[in-house]
Amino acid sequence: MxxxxxxxxxxxxxxxxxxxxxxxxxxxxxxxxxxxxxxxxxxxxxxxxxxxxxxxxxxxxxxxxxxxxxxxxxxxxxxxxxxxxxxxxxxxxxxxxxxxxxxxxxxxxxxxxxxxxxxxEDHGTETGADEHGHEHHGDEAGAxxxxxxxxxxxxxxxxxxxxxxxxxxxxxxxxxxxxxxxxxxxxxxxxxxxRDGLKNTTTKTFITTHSAFGYLAERYGLTQEGIAGVDPEAEPSPARIKEIHTIAEKSGATTVFFETLASDRTAKTLAQDTGLKTAVLDPLEGITDQSKGADYIEVMQSNLAALQKALGAK
Missing domain, CATH: 3.40.50.1980 (Nitrogenase molybdenum iron protein domain)
Known part of the structure; x- marks a missing residue:
């Protein structure tokens, strides 16, 4: 929302x-x-x-x-x-x-x-846009x-x-x-x-290997579905993979996002199993030669373009 x-x-x-x-x-x-x-x-x-x-x-x-x-x-x-x-x-x-x-x-x-x-706020470890997310101060567990x-x-x-x-x-x-x-x-x-670029989209759900986008999802009315929680290289459980399959079918999600500083193996494997595409959604924890932009503003603009493409922005 x-x-x-x-x-x-x-x-x-x-x-x-x-x-x-x-x-x-x-x-x-x-x-x-x-x-x-x-x-x-x-x-x-x-x-x-x-x-x-x-x-x-x-x-x-x-x-x-x-x-x-x-x-x-x-x-x-x-x-x-x-x-x-x-x-x-x-x-x-x-x-x-x-x-x-x-x-x-x-x-x-x-x-x-x-x-x-x-x-x-506490966005949990696997889903993002919690409409009734609980608020926490910075030193509270789960934030x-x-x-x-x-x-x-x-x-x-x-x-x-x-x-x-x-x-x-x-x-x-x-x-x-x-x-x-x-x-x-x-x-x-x-x-x-x-806000304007994600206002009208075919789907509101995106799948990512790194559950870092809970605040972004909530801000712009999207739903983040993390494959394996906050650790970008953690192995997802078989039950979570099955759940992601179902979510992708029901939500119309088209893309599995991975990041530049972690392995893309999990994203590619899941995408292959589900017939989805893969793309980069950068959590901006560091800038390298592989980053799609020279600084925070430019990489965030690239993230917006990637989300618009994956979500079918109109």
Whole structure:
């Protein structure tokens, strides 16, 4: 279903920021990298936010290198040590257990958990658009962390990140505010493109090897059917494969989607058994040479085109 923001983004961000440890301008200056804030991002969606909002005032490094599956990330001692020296750490709790543990043990003071900047929901492990989905805060078990795949929620997070950077580095607050507004405008445009582009389709159901698209499905009135849950390389049970066969027949689904950072074997096997097509629907956990776009906006536009084709957009 097409839902509006659950609560105003500014209210969410403001409430979340009450829990942040403030860093004064003098503190930040003591730890600058060439006059810029030393920012550590956990993986690509957080890196993109930090770079877009921080602009010339930040030096961003990411813990997850391009091509590495974020869920399986193991940190090196050097990366763990670097967390202590960071001026600002942006991560998303619940995606990378190794990162969550390392940040907790590092004692780093200036950390922002993106999951606290919007409202999380429980989409389950195998189906997406739950009309009566239960809402959770970021630290609750069962909450779906894939918030960046919904442009509206991602915009809420962007607003919260912008406010936290303003607080961390008040000398450049005006620039952070301007950059945040520019990014939110792009995300609002992306939201409108998805809303209008998926309004009239032959089917509303899509099948994917990675159940990462629950928020996207709910936002635009679609139903996600995950083959094997949140692990993109998990083997589906025989019962689930049989169930997917039935769902595909009843819903008119045409395509089994897989992702660039995981094996396409399961998708191709299922597609062969059911006579369906295969295509890429990118969960945007990293950008590589195989990505259909150079950044978040471009890859999301490619995702929209793939969904329109698979769902029979009119």
């Amino acid at each position: 097409n839902v509006s923001r659950l609560i105003p983004a500014t209210a969410v961000a403001g409430a979340a920021l009450l829990g942040l440890t403030a860093c004064s301008a003098s503190d930040a200056a003591d730890h600058r990298n060439g006059g810029r804030l030393n920012v550590v991002a956990s993986f690509y969606p957080m890196q993109f936010l930090a770079e877009q909002i921080g602009g010339k005032h930040v030096s961003v490094t990411t813990l997850t290198k391009p091509g590495v599956e974020p869920h399986d990330l193991e940190l090196s001692p050097r990366q763990i040590g670097g967390l202590t020296d960071a001026d600002y750490i942006l991560y998303l709790k619940g995606i990378q257990p190794a990162v969550d543990d390392a940040i907790k043990l590092s004692g780093a003071k200036h950390t922002v958990d993106a999951s606290t900047l919007t409202q999380l 779906d962390p894939h918030i960046w795949l919904d442009p509206v929620k991602y915009a809420e997070v962007a607003e919260g990140v912008g406010k936290s950077l303003e607080k961390t580095d008040p000398d450049h607050a005006a620039d952070y505010r301007k950059n945040t507004e520019a990014l939110v405008t792009k995300l609002d445009g992306l939201n409108l493109a998805f």
